[in-house]
Amino acid sequence: MAADTQADGDRDLGIPSDWLEPAMAANGIGSFDWDIRRDRVAGDARARRILGLETGPIVETEPERPADGVIDPDGPSMSSAEFLDLIHPDDVRTVSRRIRRAMDELGQCGAYYRTVMPDGTVRAVRFRGRVLADEQDRPTHMVGFVWDATAELHKRRRADENAAEREERTRFIREAARALSEAVTSADVARVFTELPLPGIPPDGLLLATLENGRIQMRAATGYHGANHVPHDRVPLDSGHPGAVALRTRQPVFISSRADYARRFPEAWPKVAETERNSWAFLPLIASGRPIGVCVASFDHERALDYDDRTLLSTLGGMVAQSLARARLHDAELELAAGLQRVLLPRRVPPVPGFETAVRYLPAGDGLQIGGDWYDVIPLPGGNVAVVIGDVQGHDVHAAGVMGQLRIALRAYAAEGHPPAAVMARASRFLADLDTGHFATCLYAEVSADYGSVYAVRAGHLHPLVRRNDGSATVQHVQGGLPLGVDPELEYPVTRFTLDPGEILLLCTDGLVETRKLELDAGMERLRRSFEDGHPEDLGELVDYVSGRAAESHERDDDIALLLLRWEGLEGRAREQLRRRIAQADLARISEVRAELRDAVRRWGVGDLADTVELLASELITNALVHTDRDAMLTARLHRETPGGPARLRIEVEDESDQWPTRRTPGEQASSGRGLMLVEALSDNWGVEPRGSGKRMWFELVSPGAADA
Known part of the structure; x- marks a missing residue:
């Protein structure tokens, strides 16, 4: 520390001890003394050179002038205002605040600040000082050290920049993981990857390709135009292309220049030579030990990626691989479910003279999106028509399989001309004989083409709704029995009601009216209101309106089948x-x-x-x-x-x-x-x-x- 001083500024400040002065000289540290009462700041020769008041070297490996470590009270000095004028304007406030606090508390202070040298250069300086007081605890002097902190500040700034960059990369990985975890389909994963803003190494192009039938095929890209993507599309896995090499070796391939590309991958170079890129990173996508694709990041300028850059890209490739594998499995499940559902449900509703129909099937909001709900429209002998709505317990592949068998059997019974009660009884015995452990609710209605009579049979299902010509919609009560398959010997009662020409019959499954948040009675009332509010002129628009209201109001916990039938009356059809x-x-x-x-x-x-x-x-x-x-x-x-x-x-x-x-x-x-x-x-x-x-x-x-x- 600085030598002891005497009060009132009259004491001999002395010189640093014998061991301290060589160390200070070797490290370019100067000392200062601020006489607070006289407002004069004095420093040794090193301090003056650090502040730019004198020229000469700051660091002395072997101090030749012991006087450099001596503060001469009668030597050159300056006022505190003149000292503050040497400080960069942006740092004056910080230095002044810390000095005032040290004087108020009779304590220590220190700060980094920038000073402008006579030649116009900016130097970083650091000081540490301590306030001395008299017997009345009044500040008299501040003594301390000052040294050139330019290198130290640059090192600290680099450390701060590195820490900020690490934080930015950590935040990027966190956000990328969140976005990829929310991607559902392969297209979603490709979109998320190609829109990622890589920190510190923003690429000029991003490309995602998947391995399909032994070839690497591009799925999505950004920053690519013209022929830039051609060298990376439809590449055979056994070729010398760097993407193929990355997949075969399961190691990323980094190429820092065009010359590097031509030297390492001569087979693939001719096509790449026509592009505008100058450096590349090929990241293999490996999931569960299987190669499934490759990510490509390319740059317009030559770039040798450092260890941190390569680690970031490799981590990103692993995340994309896991997300893409999950999405492809989801895509396969959806394709299977959609295909199976298309096979089990009627491919089209047959036209029946005198009637207009509209149907919709909406899968459940989660799971495999396949279930046991079904509808059917069956032309009957004599020009009549039968409409069916049903729901096999569960919404999985097993339920869908049972639904397909039951739908075909019920259709066959109806087409044979059996009356509604017999159709339902036979379908119940058929389901019981299957011994699947499933039961099914069902509503079957035969509608007369001649005069609109409806003969309806209900097996544990929802009641139908009827929209009358005056615009009102009501729930039509139908006598019911147990669900199909519960009691194979049960006889089902028949309920008869009539439709006037132009009136509409609605049949639906419970997924349309009942969810975890909505009770059945409230759901039926909501369905009745939406059926009443829709426009009946176009039956397709009406069925979309009714189903859309249900889908928008609540998350679908179950699949939905919906069928509308309008009896058009005798006009325009064979009457006799x-x-x-x-x-x-x-x-x-x-x-x-x-x-x-x-x-x-x-x-x-x-x-x-x-x-x-x-x-x-x-x-x-x-x-x-x-x-x-x-x-x-x-x-x-x-x-x-x-x-x-x-x-x-x-x-x-x-x-x-x-x-x-x-x-x-x-x-x-x-x-x-x-x-x-x-x-x-x-x-x-x-x-x-x-x-x-x-x-x-x-x-x-x-x-x-x-x-x-």
């Missing part, structure tokens, strides 16, 4: 045919078919035949069901030779029994045996025809003219 199947064990169905037949002949303009045709058709149907063990199929057709002229109504009842009817004369007390007698007596013509397996019984009635419907 009715076809119905009556199950052998369903004698109650005879009453329903009889009522439909009566309504049909009235609509066809031959209402005068309604009573007769109802009686005779009932006799034929009953005869087929009672005397055979098979189902019966009723077909009614009306033929007119000229508009408004005589009409011929033909009724046919088909069964699969080879037993032919026998006409007999019953006694007065007999309770049966008069059916064929009535047919023969009341019809204009009748007969029995073979039809391969089974027979067809028929009769015809002639109306002299068209009557009012």
